[in-house]
Amino acid sequence: MAWKVGAAVSAALTMGIAVSVAQAPAPQRAAWRAEYRAPESIPFPESNPYSRVKAELGRRLFFDPILSGDRTRSCASCHQPDLAWTDGLRRALGRTGGDMEFHTPSLLNLAWQEGRFGWDGKFRDLEAVAFGPISAPGNMNLSAEEAVRRLSADPGYAAAFAGAFPDPAVTRERIEAALATFERLIVSAPAPFDAWVAGDEGAISEAAKRGFDLFNGRANCAACHSGWSFSDGSFHDVGVGRGEDVGRGRFVPTSQALQYAFKTPGLRELRGRAHFMHDGSLDSLAAVIDLYDRGGIDRPSRSSEIRPLNLSAAEKADILAFLDTLNAGAASSVAVADIPAAAPKP
Structure with a gap:
């Protein structure tokens, strides 16, 4: 399933460069x-098709520090929209201040990437990426079980999951699906x-x-x-x-x-x-x-x-x-x- 890229990106910008x-x-x-x-369109997998409500849920989760153990970090802490969806650092900054293993990759145009994800390919697909940083002790430091508990206990999120999926239960797989749906919408203009x-x-x-x-x-x-x-x-x-x-x-x-x-x-x-x-x-x-x-x-x-x-x-x-x-x-x-x-x- 796919929808038009034209609805997702802004008009082209031109720049003047001297002619040689x-x-x-x-x-x-x-x-x-x-x-x-x-x-002409953004591809979505059959196993996780696009829907507006799921994408909005993913956007909310992406920017919300509720998915970190001490509620101080979010996905956007390292993937900042105004820095081409990276962080401007040599290597990602760990939760306790030290550098993490890799440079933070940009999230632009991931919808067109096939095969495994991550600098070393540790993730089988985009859906599998989310809990890598979320559960890593040096990054967001939140277990999947605690993430599910927190979101289930939040009335706003409980309602959002109920609207985005066939039944109201919050699960790890649905958190992953919502985040991946939003991330596939991160398209360069x-x-x-x-x-x-x-x-x-x-x-x-x-x-x-x-x-x-x-x-x-x-x-x-x-x-x-x-x-x-x-x-x-x-x-x-x-x-x-x-x-x-x-x-x-x-x-x-x-x-x-x-x-x-x-x-x-x-x-x-x-x-x-x-x-x-x-x-x-x-x-x-x-x-x-x-x-x-x-x-x-x-x-x-x-x-x-x-x-x-x-x-x-x-x-x-x-x-x-x-x-x-x-x-x-x-x-x-x-x-x-x-x-x-x-x-x-x-």
Whole structure:
């Protein structure tokens, strides 16, 4: 079941970027552009179909500290709408003040991600993610049993669950379903890149167009960052993890290819994210491009798609110009708050 994305996102914003020296486009540019067309609908699984009341319940749960042991943290404590649904920190801040294991991932466009979730793939699907942070002692520190008890005892929540599900009982599975329904509505707004893909040649600069050609061609970024959401949803060793930080390899120790492999993140709204990679170890997009240019750590598990690129300074600047066109601006970070009330019925 799906509903129109147009009801969920705001109008496209354009940005002016200086035009550089003209250069012939790559022969494949038109075909590449077609692969990035915006989808017409947001997909929802048959096991957890969309409904307005369930989405609104999920939104309320997402922002409510009732789901933390001491009632001081919520999902939004780490996934902040005005920071591209992350937290702006190198690594997520733990309940007692120390850093948690990973950099907080953005929640943008999760509806289009397939396969397992989490930097290391520890979650089978989006529904399974919720109680990872909720029950973690270093994060929200609330057991599933206590979460069910609290919500059942709250008259407002009891009524909300009764309205969102066939019977009034509050259960762990229904908490997960409501949160996942809301999170699938967190969709990035149209960016200048989308206007260009739709046919507006003036929406992005010539430098950004050259960067697009590099992204899909010689730089090979699209091997992993593919499609409208710029993620293949898979796990790759890009030459970052070290020591015991083996990512997906923790769960699949017999697979050489999955040692030091981490989930491919999407690339939209990067301007608001501040730190990059699963461990937050890189502070700028320029540093990320330098990493890929070097090829990361050369080892047996490193993805076959990763190799030294020997990009020039001008080529790196063009790729940065392209990535900047994937930013729609603040509107995409806050528009989701109005989605449950505005979304059409399925």
